[in-house]
Amino acid sequence: MRLSTRARYGMRAMLALALAQGQGPVLAREIAQQQGVPISYLEQLLALLGKAKLVTSTRGARGGYVLARAAAQITVLEVISALEGRLDLAECGSGVHCSKQAQACALQEVWAQASQALARAFQGVTLAALAERQRAREAEALASYSI
Secondary structure (H helix, E strand, O other), X not given: OOOOHHHHHHXXXXXXXXXXXXXXXXXXXXXXXXXXXXXXXXXXXXXXXXXXXXXEEEOOOOOEEEEOOOHHHOEHHXXXXXHHOOOOOOOOXXXXXXXXXXXXXXXXXXXXXXXXXXXXXXXXXXXXXXXXXHHHHHHHXXXXXXX
């Protein structure tokens, strides 16, 4: 399984907003430029994140985007779910797509367990924790830089 560009770019935008939290709104074009994401695509992602009440936007000269809640209250799972929908590695075997084969049901248990483990991992990481990791990496890079 691979996360789509929607999830990857959306997470990068949310991390940028988490790093800027408390400094006022950030323009979409600044995030796009900083993250190397096409502005039109980023605006679509920010609209989805706004619908999910994860970001808010302000118009005007001092406008831009901010996190709708504290970074410590937003998890990676929330962001990915807002952008990708339900996090399932395979469709449920008990619904329309059920093959009615015993081995498909046994496999479905494995897919469900893996999906749950992934969801727990994403639920356990907040934007604040990611921002802290990013700041530590940037400080480490600066400290090891030599001319």
